[in-house]
Amino acid sequence: MIGITILFTFLAILSVAFYAILSKDITQSVILFMGVGLGSVVLFFIFQAPDVALTEAVIGTGLSTAVFLLGIRHTSIDKEMES
């Protein structure tokens, strides 16, 4: 049972990661990258590493996504000002 959960989480992470690479919209890409982090949180927790799971949940899906989104907003405003 736990093996099936692990397998499906791996496949979900892989598919989300491929969509993140293939998508043209960079905001969509960042949100999908957050999905990769969420899947890794589940995997870390199953493999009995709650410390790493907490770190990934806080940094990988929380702070880094916010910083990425702020950076995207910043650079896209620059482009509008140039044109």
Add this chain to the structure above:
Amino acid sequence: MNLKKEFRLKHIVLSLLSSALMLSILGLLSHVKTNLHKTVGDIVLSLNMQTATANAVTSVVTFFRGIDTVGEVTVLFLATTGIALMLSSTQRTYKKVVHQESFILDIGSKMLLNVIVLFGVYVIVHGHLSPGGGFQGGVVIATAFLLLFLANPNMKLKHSILTLGESLSGAAYVLIAIISLFKINILLGNFLPHPVSQIGELVSGGIIPIIYIIVGIKVGSEMSVIVEYFVKEDYLKEVPHA
């Protein structure tokens, strides 16, 4: 959606190959599980009674690999310095953002701030008992400040207090290392009393909770400054220069 246009056979083959890689890793894990001889984890767990912390990861991070933690904190400090140097080169004249805030957003963000900071302090203080510690708790506190900045753009952090806390905690970490080197001849050794009978209590483990509180203050102030720079830079660009 333009996702379907990009989906070619090459990508399907690539994803299948990487799935096969993951499956082989799973097979490797089951192999490890059946052949439990003597891994590094077992040795560390057998030595964990020396440090008298309930969380074995904490004793690795702050005791067995203490000098690595000093290096990590230094790396984080350098990253913060680089971001501050890069983003503060522009003119730092913030204009008041005319922003109609709703009452609920204002009060709600301030109430949530208390709860999130309390959770961060809990994660820091219970670092030697439960999963978590200085790094995680510090980032939790920084996300609370991120929420406050997003809800209220005219907010300002007091940089004098943050600088004081950051530099004092960094100095205290090195000071603890030097004191333990002189006292028991081990760098970052546990020179305070840490009886094994007190394992699992809040005040136990000698200097390990103190080190985690210091790391929490340092990481929290650094991450808050990074978040403030990013949010403020954003609003700085948004307001046209009059």
